[in-house]
Amino acid sequence: MRFLVVFAIVVGVLWYFLRDKKGLKKNKKSNEEMMVECSECGTFISVKEGIVYQNKCFCSKECFQKDRR
Ligand SMILES: [Zn+2]
Structure with a gap:
């Protein structure tokens, strides 16, 4: 059970960062170019x-x- 919670947090954090990175890249490009x-x-x-x-x-x-x- 504890493993599942840690796994869920890791996936959540990774997903958040990946999404944020992509979003920033996309925004920067669409706004400036x-x-x-x-x-x-x-x-x-x-x-x-x-x-x-x-x-x-x-x-x-x-x-x-x-x-x-
Ligand atoms: Zn003009």
Whole structure:
């Protein structure tokens, strides 16, 4: 019985770490390398470079301000 408990904890910890590692990798890639279209002028930029506001993405402050007007 004790063995089962230890086994369950080990599996749980391993699963948690593996899942966390995968999640971080996936998030990092999708956040930094994903290309999106500017809602204002249609230029493609990576999410890292752009401005994201209310599910819209803008290539620059200028486009962001145009949309807000
Ligand atoms: Zn733009």
